[in-house]
Structure formats: C-alpha cells, structure tokens
Amino acid sequence: MRVKLEDVCERGSSNIKQSDIIKMSGNYPIYGASGLAGKVNFYHQEQPYVAVVKDGAGIGRTTLNPAKSSVIGTMQYLIPKKNVLPEYLFYVVSYMHLEKYYTGATIPHIYFKDYKNKEFNLDNIEKQLEIIDVLGRCKKVIEARKQELVELDSLTKARFVELFGDIRCNNKLPLVKLSEFVNIGSSKRIYANEYVDKGVPFYRSKEIRELGTGMKPSVELYIKQERYDEIKEKYGVPKKGDILIAAIGATIGYSWIVDTDTPFYYKDGNLIILSIKNNVNPIFLNYTMRILIEDFKNKDVAGSAQLALTIEKLEKMMVVNPDIKLQNQFADFVHQVNKSKFDTMTFAPIYAIINLYLHTYFYQGRR
Structure with missing residues (x-):
C-alpha cells in the first residue's frame, strides 16, 4: 500500500537544551545529534521512536531510539502509529535522505511539513518483520567487520607510536x-x-x-x-x-x-x-x-x-x-594493513543488499 510519511507517524518536538542536562543524572537516556548526550531522571517517549536531526550539523541524520528516552531540541521526534513498526519506520526515513529538504544558509533547518508528504510502500506487519530481520542481519555482519577494522587500526597505532612516540608531548622530534x-x-x-x-x-x-x-x-x-x-x-x-x-x-x-x-x-x-x-x-x-x-x-x-x-x-x-624516510616507512606499513582490510572486509555486497531492499520494498511503485 502506497502511503505518505504523515500516515504512519506523528511529529513531536523538544525544547531541551544541551546546557540544561550537563549537571543532570538519572537512568533515562537523552540523545543529541552526536548520539547519547547523557542520562537524566525523566523521559519524554514511552515507546521506541525515530529521531531526526533538524537543526545544524548532521541535519537529516536519522536514529532509532529506545523506549523511555528523550532528545534535545535540535532533534525531531517521529512517533510511529500503530500501522508501522519503529524499526521499519527508521529504515524508511533513513532512505529518504532528509538533508536535501534543508533551508537556511547559516544554520540549516528541516521541517516536518517539507517531507511529510513523501510517499513509500507500507507493508503489513508480518512483511515489515521480515524486512527488518534481513536488514538487521546485514547490520550485524557490518558491525562484526567494523570490529575487525578496529583491531587492524590498533596495529597501525602501535606502529606509529613505535616510530614517532607520542607526538603530543614529543621533545625529540x-x-x-x-x-x-x-x-x-x-x-x-x-x-x-x-x-x-x-x-x-x-x-x-x-x-x-x-x-x-x-x-x-x-x-x-x-x-x-x-x-x-x-x-x-x-x-x-x-x-x-x-x-x-x-x-x-x-x-x-x-x-x-x-x-x-x-x-x-x-x-x-x-x-x-x-x-x-x-x-x-x-x-x-x-x-x-x-x-x-x-x-x-x-x-x-x-x-x-x-x-x-x-x-x-x-x-x-x-x-x-620526522625524517621523510621514517614517514615513508610508516606509509608502507599502512598500505599493508589497508590491503588486509580491503582484501577481506569489503562492505560493498552487504550495502548492495541493504540498498536493494530499501529501494525495492520502500520506494518502487508497488500498490
């Protein structure tokens, strides 16, 4: 069934400033454009929801946030209605690339009114669960490979320190x-x-x-x-x-x-x-x-x-x-590490699956 975004979610707003929560503590997470901003003693949303960065840097970035949490005022709540699962809504909105709807030169903004009529395919709950499962498994593979990349990066860091020391407090170079x-x-x-x-x-x-x-x-x-x-x-x-x-x-x-x-x-x-x-x-x-x-x-x-x-x-x-020979020696090591990364851990096939699912199930003109 072809629907508009406003058919499956309600807009919500926050007036919480980053400065308001600096000295707060509690058990409930509150999120900003960069992710978790802190924990406080209150929450605005009882159920899971989608959040969109609506002001400033990172505009259009979309996250799926848990129940009993909140966002700061630079973000917009998209609260799922009963006909859509939060995870499905998250994938739908992520694929819309909302940053293209921004206005404002100095501080960009996006408004719900500018993208609420965006159309996509809404499947029944059973089909939504199937799509969420496939995309979720793809994400798990990506996360596992990212962890492998972190470990390879640790090798690079160790080699850098071996050659150049701690460059922030190095008195020799x-x-x-x-x-x-x-x-x-x-x-x-x-x-x-x-x-x-x-x-x-x-x-x-x-x-x-x-x-x-x-x-x-x-x-x-x-x-x-x-x-x-x-x-x-x-x-x-x-x-x-x-x-x-x-x-x-x-x-x-x-x-x-x-x-x-x-x-x-x-x-x-x-x-x-x-x-x-x-x-x-x-x-x-x-x-x-x-x-x-x-x-x-x-x-x-x-x-x-x-x-x-x-x-x-x-x-x-x-x-x-440092001497250019040492710089080149480090660069040669990085080339070898990167070769290991690219030979064994390409993300391209996984992202191809994700993009195929997103395009096929959400935005092709199925009725």
Missing part, C-alpha cells in the same frame, strides 16, 4: 606549524538550487567518512559538469595527495586522502582541504592529524554543543617533522 606543510583552505559555496540528479559527485562529511574507511561513497548529491569546470578554472579543485577533513559536528576529524583523478567537489564549511606543499608524506600527515584533532576535541571544545574545526585553528597547530 622537531615541531613546525601545520601551515608550513600544507595550504589550508575550503571550497567555494554551492547552493541547494545547484544540485542535480547526475553530474559531478558532491561530497559532504558523510561521503568523506565513507571514503576514509575504504568504502565506496553513497553519493546523493551532484553538481553540473559546467559548474565544476568553472570552479576548477577559477579556483582549483582537489588533487591526488590532498587531504579532506570533516570540520564540524559529529563527523569532525574524519578524513580522506584524495586518491583519484575522477572529478568531484565538496561542501563548503563542512570540509577543509589540506594541500601538501612541502616534503611530507600524506599518509603520515593524515594519521598525525587524526591524533591532533582527537586531542583538540577532548581538550579545547569539551562540553561544546557544536564542534568546529576552523582554518584559523588548524593554522595554529604544531606538528612533528
């Missing part, structure tokens, strides 16, 4: 400003009305996160080839060896070393580019930046509701400058 290694910049603004269905891929933090973990990006937005060519001629575009870093919100610090000549562009404000200009290995620098940005998140912006990594902050960062 020379320090230089990051700006001596790279040119730090951002993209030219692309407006929502410039998005097209086909063309040059347009990457945001989500795609950079996927690329940085070796996945094929699930591209959702494109710009015209003519627009890309114009930007390339006037301002330049990313090239092989450049590093793109997610600079805001929940994905801050995720990065990707550009490894292709295939045209793409990227979102202003969300991503910062490091264009290498001196004798430095991009793999070494990329790993160094992960450590420094994690340290930045923990120390400089602790308790902040809106994490943001600016060009100015990056320019002030000091990085170690």
